[in-house]
Amino acid sequence: MSRLRYPVVLALFFTSILACGPAGAEVILTPFAGKAWGGTLDSSRTTYGGSIGFLGGGVFGFEGEFAYVKDFFGALEIPDAVTSNKVQSLSGNMMVAIPAASVRLYGSGGLSLLRPALSSRTGFVVVDEDKIGFNVGGGLLLFFSQHVGLRGDLRYFRTFSDVQSGNQVTLGTLDYWRGIGGLTFKF
Numbered sequence: 001m002s003r004l005r006y007p008v009v010l011a012l013f014f015t016s017i018l019a020c021g022p023a024g025a026e027v028i029l030t031p032f033a034g035k036a037w038g039g040t041l042d043s044s045r046t047t048y049g050g051s052i053g054f055l056g057g058g059v060f061g062f063e064g065e066f067a068y069v070k071d072f073f074g075a076l077e078i079p080d081a082v083t084s085n086k087v088q089s090l091s092g093n094m095m096v097a098i099p100a101a102s103v104r105l106y107g108s109g110g111l112s113l114l115r116p117a118l119s120s121r122t123g124f125v126v127v128d129e130d131k132i133g134f135n136v137g138g139g140l141l142l143f144f145s146q147h148v149g150l151r152g153d154l155r156y157f158r159t160f161s162d163v164q165s166g167n168q169v170t171l172g173t174l175d176y177w178r179g180i181g182g183l184t185f186k187f
Helices: 005-020
Strands: 026-037 045-055 060-070 082-097 103-120 131-143 148-159 170-172 175-186
Touching: 026 060, 026 148, 045 082, 045 175, 060 103, 060 175, 082 131, 103 148, 131 175
Parallel strands: none
Antiparallel strands: 026 045, 026 175, 045 060, 060 082, 082 103, 103 131, 131 148, 148 175
8 A cells, every 4th residue: 555545544534433333422532552472472572552432321432543553463574674663553443442431441343454564774675565464352440530541451362364575575464462551531
């Protein structure tokens, strides 16, 4: 996907979130940080991002989120050649939450656009492509006032297809677990 398409995809993504939010729904905004581990990762990595969700008084809701994992591929076998590596994700999820005022357990799942990227000075190893995948997990929202609370979340991410490098080396599917925590604002 060309870089010019990203603003259009993001605009459509967040417009659909706003259009799906029922009248009277709670808007949940959460900046977060945490760890990614397992699967493709050789050790845990720091991740951070943000989410916006809509939960009504019932059990169903919707959420969109963006997350970033720096140094996803770790220390690669080509010293000084790889200048950066990362994975970014943009996800749209359905949520099922226990309706309650101050404590809400929830399950979540949906589609993710995962973007692995490896940059190289030599051009030998270059990965920069979009991969469709899924994520599934759950968590807890704990509100200690009407508008502010804490959130904990555990999710599994995986691409549907293999990632190819610029020189046609297959890196396999991306998969990893992610645990995050964040301060949540409810409007």
